[in-house]
Amino acid sequence: MPKEEVIPKLIPVFRHCGYEGATVSQLSKATGLKKASLYHYFQGGKEEMAKAVLEYISHWIEEHIFAPLQTEKPALDRLNAMCAGIDEFYKSGQDPCFLAVMSLGEADNLFHQQLEQSLKKWLDTLSAIAEETGIPPQQAKENAEDAMITIQGALVLVRVTKDTQVFHRAIAKIPEILLSN
Amino acid sequence: MPKEEVIPKLIPVFRHCGYEGATVSQLSKATGLKKASLYHYFQGGKEEMAKAVLEYISHWIEEHIFAPLQTEKPALDRLNAMCAGIDEFYKSGQDPCFLAVMSLGEADNLFHQQLEQSLKKWLDTLSAIAEETGIPPQQAKENAEDAMITIQGALVLVRVTKDTQVFHRAIAKIPEILLSN
DNA sequence: TCTATTATACCGAATGTTCGTTTGAATAAG
DNA sequence: CTTATTCAAACGAACATTCGGTATAATAGA
Numbered sequence: 001m002p003k004e005e006v007i008p009k010l011i012p013v014f015r016h017c018g019y020e021g022a023t024v025s026q027l028s029k030a031t032g033l034k035k036a037s038l039y040h041y042f043q044g045g046k047e048e049m050a051k052a053v054l055e056y057i058s059h060w061i062e063e064h065i066f067a068p069l070q071t072e073k074p075a076l077d078r079l080n081a082m083c084a085g086i087d088e089f090y091k092s093g094q095d096p097c098f099l100a101v102m103s104l105g106e107a108d109n110l111f112h113q114q115l116e117q118s119l120k121k122w123l124d125t126l127s128a129i130a131e132e133t134g135i136p137p138q139q140a141k142e143n144a145e146d147a148m149i150t151i152q153g154a155l156v157l158v159r160v161t162k163d164t165q166v167f168h169r170a171i172a173k174i175p176e177i178l179l180s181n
Numbered sequence: 182m183p184k185e186e187v188i189p190k191l192i193p194v195f196r197h198c199g200y201e202g203a204t205v206s207q208l209s210k211a212t213g214l215k216k217a218s219l220y221h222y223f224q225g226g227k228e229e230m231a232k233a234v235l236e237y238i239s240h241w242i243e244e245h246i247f248a249p250l251q252t253e254k255p256a257l258d259r260l261n262a263m264c265a266g267i268d269e270f271y272k273s274g275q276d277p278c279f280l281a282v283m284s285l286g287e288a289d290n291l292f293h294q295q296l297e298q299s300l301k302k303w304l305d306t307l308s309a310i311a312e313e314t315g316i317p318p319q320q321a322k323e324n325a326e327d328a329m330i331t332i333q334g335a336l337v338l339v340r341v342t343k344d345t346q347v348f349h350r351a352i353a354k355i356p357e358i359l360l361s362n
Numbered sequence: 363t364c365t366a367t368t369a370t371a372c373c374g375a376a377t378g379t380t381c382g383t384t385t386g387a388a389t390a391a392g
Numbered sequence: 393c394t395t396a397t398t399c400a401a402a403c404g405a406a407c408a409t410t411c412g413g414t415a416t417a418a419t420a421g422a
Contacts, residue, residue, distance in 0.1 A: 018285050022286075023382085035383080101285060104282060156281045157300070166326055169323070182371085204407070204408085
């Protein structure tokens, strides 16, 4: 099995169990590869697996969430396309966010820089869209933060309530949050 | 050392490491009690320690966050008092929320019911305040959800950015979120 | 009062288990 | 043959947990 097929199978384990909660046995079962085979692909062990997953996700976001923002359509259309990507990425809120999961305990020590950079990218991208529509920089920055807060907060609520409606309602608000003043 | 003094010392470990990330060695070091002594107090082991912490926090919230809402002052004053309690509870966003931390991995299997009940209490309490000011029930419910989303989302952002200003800005918005229509 | 008993708080050392990781051999591919 | 994959088995380390015991203090009986 090629490495590109392995990484996606690692994702749900890290996502739902966190870095420390995810055991190599679970990762083995999830991929169908025995432990030694996993270590053949990832000589750095669990840490390298998590890092690979983070990079994979980073690219996924780039393609499926940021890319729709770079078209020539009106800003609102682009934002709605982005929201569709977000809904898919988080499975309507049923899948936790790596940003939230990996910023705890030992994982945060290992990956904090990467997480911080990833979040900054999100915020900058959203802020740029807001500025495009004529919103002043400081306001755009705060709107971007509010949008991210809404996404992350909704994920926590859905994780506890199991009510995906809350997530859809929250995501639907993203465009107006971003473009408000 | 009486048990009531032990529990608060367990809190920061679970909060920052999560349930699975928190080791009994860490808990021992944090409390100043040797492992065997911890097991003297908590015969159910780590699981009972976490449960005790959850109950302790539940009471703390009751007293410091919900109680200020039961006074006779105007709604806005009461909400501001609550926000002060929230800011203290989360140390301006520098301390993660148990709701978010304990709803992952094995911890979620063990404590999900307790977490769900706790969140429901939050939402119902906030919703009731909104209804008091004449906001219709359905709108009040959604406002309460939005308020919780803001709190939880801000906690995630601050954990990654280390920028407590984001948290203060988010908390300051809680009253208007709750009372909007 | 003095002593015997019980209960509580605590700890060093060991328990068995699970963890992440490594090894060396078997198999498959070219 | 050579190289790349896969595997069962085993590794030491760290884990949660238990055991046997000491120290202290409260309680009770004489």
